[in-house]
Amino acid sequence: MGIPHEEQVFEKVVLELSVHNHPGVMSHVCGLFARRAFNVEGILCMPVDAGHESRIWLLVRNDTRLAQMISQVEKLEDVIGVAQRGADRRVFEQLEAFFQ
Amino acid sequence: MHLSGAQLIVRLLEQQGIRLVSGIPGGPALPLYDALAQSMQIRHVLARHEQGAGFIAQGMARVSGHAAVCLASSGPGATNLVTAIADAKLDSIPLVCITAQVPSAMIGTDAFQEVDTYGISIPITKHNWLVRDVRDLLTIIPEAFRIAESGRPGPVWIDIPKDVLTASIDVAVLPLPGLRRAAPELNLDLLGRAAELINAAKTPVLYLGGGVIAANAGAAVTALAEQAGLPATMTLMALGAMPVDHPLSLGMLGMHGARYTNYALEEADLLVVLGARFDDRAIGNADKFCPKAAIIHIDIDMAELGKIRRPDVAIQGDVAAAVEALRSLVQANPRTQWCERVAELKRQHPLALPHVEDPCSHYGLVHAVAAELDDEAVIVTDVGQHQMWVAQAYPFRRSRQWLTSGGLGTMGFGLPASIGASLAQPERTVVCFSGDGSLKMNIQEMDTAVEEGVNVKVIVMDNQSLGLVHQQQDMFYGKRIFAADYKRHTNFQKIAEGFGMQVFDLDASPDPRATLRSALKAKGPCLVHCSIDVQQKVFPMVPPGAANTEMIGG
Numbered sequence: 001m002g003i004p005h006e007e008q009v010f011e012k013v014v015l016e017l018s019v020h021n022h023p024g025v026m027s028h029v030c031g032l033f034a035r036r037a038f039n040v041e042g043i044l045c046m047p048v049d050a051g052h053e054s055r056i057w058l059l060v061r062n063d064t065r066l067a068q069m070i071s072q073v074e075k076l077e078d079v080i081g082v083a084q085r086g087a088d089r090r091v092f093e094q095l096e097a098f099f100q
Numbered sequence: 101m102h103l104s105g106a107q108l109i110v111r112l113l114e115q116q117g118i119r120l121v122s123g124i125p126g127g128p129a130l131p132l133y134d135a136l137a138q139s140m141q142i143r144h145v146l147a148r149h150e151q152g153a154g155f156i157a158q159g160m161a162r163v164s165g166h167a168a169v170c171l172a173s174s175g176p177g178a179t180n181l182v183t184a185i186a187d188a189k190l191d192s193i194p195l196v197c198i199t200a201q202v203p204s205a206m207i208g209t210d211a212f213q214e215v216d217t218y219g220i221s222i223p224i225t226k227h228n229w230l231v232r233d234v235r236d237l238l239t240i241i242p243e244a245f246r247i248a249e250s251g252r253p254g255p256v257w258i259d260i261p262k263d264v265l266t267a268s269i270d271v272a273v274l275p276l277p278g279l280r281r282a283a284p285e286l287n288l289d290l291l292g293r294a295a296e297l298i299n300a301a302k303t304p305v306l307y308l309g310g311g312v313i314a315a316n317a318g319a320a321v322t323a324l325a326e327q328a329g330l331p332a333t334m335t336l337m338a339l340g341a342m343p344v345d346h347p348l349s350l351g352m353l354g355m356h357g358a359r360y361t362n363y364a365l366e367e368a369d370l371l372v373v374l375g376a377r378f379d380d381r382a383i384g385n386a387d388k389f390c391p392k393a394a395i396i397h398i399d400i401d402m403a404e405l406g407k408i409r410r411p412d413v414a415i416q417g418d419v420a421a422a423v424e425a426l427r428s429l430v431q432a433n434p435r436t437q438w439c440e441r442v443a444e445l446k447r448q449h450p451l452a453l454p455h456v457e458d459p460c461s462h463y464g465l466v467h468a469v470a471a472e473l474d475d476e477a478v479i480v481t482d483v484g485q486h487q488m489w490v491a492q493a494y495p496f497r498r499s500r501q502w503l504t505s506g507g508l509g510t511m512g513f514g515l516p517a518s519i520g521a522s523l524a525q526p527e528r529t530v531v532c533f534s535g536d537g538s539l540k541m542n543i544q545e546m547d548t549a550v551e552e553g554v555n556v557k558v559i560v561m562d563n564q565s566l567g568l569v570h571q572q573q574d575m576f577y578g579k580r581i582f583a584a585d586y587k588r589h590t591n592f593q594k595i596a597e598g599f600g601m602q603v604f605d606l607d608a609s610p611d612p613r614a615t616l617r618s619a620l621k622a623k624g625p626c627l628v629h630c631s632i633d634v635q636q637k638v639f640p641m642v643p644p645g646a647a648n649t650e651m652i653g654g
Contacts, residue, residue: 024218024230031222071403077227077247 126173154184159520190507311375
């Protein structure tokens with residue numbers, strides 16, 4: 001019985017961020033995860049609402065610091081809302097074919 | 101009104117109540133400086149290095165609690181500000197930093213003095229902007245002040261291309277100034293649970309952080325402590341929140357806290373954390389900090405709740421409002437047994453202040469200065485041994501009496517922050533304790549101090565070394581002192597004289613106390629020089645990574 005790899009321990013979740021759509025928002029979001037040493041495994045971003053807002057999907061591991069990370073993301077002025085999604089948002093799975 | 105972008109910025113700053121800005125001009129910033137020169141309300145203080153400008157603004161903000169403004173031009177002007185802004189971020193100091201940028205059409209071409217100011221400023225600000233259209237200034241400037249002062253305060257950064265500064269705009273009415281947002285509403289159920297925990301606790305301790313100062317909650321917290329018999333310890337950032345000679349004060353905790361403080365915390369069965377963030381220098385090894393204590397954590401910043409230690413009750417809100425609410429729920433209780441136990445710990449393990457009777461020694465100089473001043477003075481430090489000696493030994497009794505670089509620990513903070521403090525509150529005497537290492541890091545601001553005639557007394561504790569590095573190498577690196585000693589002695593007196601500053605040398609004085617008194621009473625800025633034995637240490641000391649109870653010395 002070895003210690004299981006972290007990969008096996010933590011399920012992956014999708015964070016769905018509604019953000020103001022202007023240059024620099026992606027830098028804010030990605031920079032925050034990087035400097036707090038929280039790995040992001042997948043990123044998708046598309047404009048919505050006629051380009052006034054963007055939706056960012058982040059594929060992250062559901063480890064013990066996730067709640068802390070969400071609190072930090074919510075502090076970003078350009079983030080309008082954060083929702084945590086599980087199996088109901090299969091956006092990354094649907095994209096897997098493009099990465100074969 | 102027909103205005104240029106630069107004129108609009110000046111108008112918006114004026115109606116925001118800004119009367120003093122610090123900065124240094126440069127090419128792209130010239131339209132802004134030209135508009136500023138026409139202002140009848142705003143005075144500009146010319147720093148000698150942009151980092152100095154940033155810390156001058158910090159000094160203004162730290163004594164007043166209101167957002168202060170610093171300016172710089174593009175490229176090196178902006179990068180030189182970075183340390184002062186990062187320092188403000190870590191200590192939650194409200195600043196509005198405005199930099200000029202190369203013209204929009206040249207952004208991305210590696211133009212002369214172009215740097216990605218927006219990108220650089222992201223991780224060190226609460227929020228930042230690159231202004232792409234002159235009309236956006238109408239929303240961004242008020243928003244900048246609102247964000248800087250709301251919730252947990254912090255710095256914001258506005259980068260403005262030169263063509264936006266020169267563009268013209270017709271403005272019918274100016275937007276309203278940006279005001280602090282109301283704090284989130286308090287959860288009364290959670291406050292009730294917090295009160296129950298306090299009422300049931302046998303050995304509770306208040307752990308006060310810089311948030312108590314930011315929320316102007318010092319008086320409310322002291323009243324709560326008195327009502328419920330709660331001994332209170334303060335972080336470096338919270339010194340002054342409760343008078344240190346108050347019977348319930350436990351003084352500063354952590355790496356250089358007194359033994360009795362860290363021992364009392366070890367016995368706590370409840371820790372009431374107010375506006376503090378479990379910083380590693382305050383709590384030592386997080387797993388071994390207050391092992392028996394339940395935790396109530398109250399903070400304006402949701403992300404601090406549970407970041408390091410999972411609280412039993414977590415309340416987001418304004419600390420002053422929360423403490424006022426708690427006062428109506430918490431039972432009056434002198435908690436005599438616990439207070440007697442704390443008094444016993446104080447008697448058994450007091451803070452040792454060797455040589456305190458000698459005004460030319462490390463602790464003695466701090467006490468000698470305190471003896472000449474009342475609580476209205478502002479005490480500023482740089483970073484290093486002198487900072488810890490002052491934090492340990494100076495009798496702080498007033499919020500915003502004490503300004504120090506806590507989170508970032510920036511050497512070079514002291515002199516410019518003192519200038520800013522004195523400019524904002526010229527009626528006060530401002531004392532800047534510094535070390536020879538720190539003072540050299542922004543020594544050019546002596547020129548600014550003399551030009552502005554500020555009432556700043558720089559007291560340099562000169563041990564010809566980087567004392568805290570020297571101490572760690574001596575204690576933890578086999579006494580191999582490397583790159584921590586200065587080989588030549590610097591004549592600070594001549595440097596100060598060169599800048600036109602009055603000089604007082606305690607080394608040469610037959611009566612150091614009298615010399616110190618004359619210095620503190622002298623008009624305008626002066627330098628007080630005193631040599632300090634390089635072998636003196638800051639004790640007690642918790643080795644990095646150890647539990648707070650594993651103190652060395654003291």
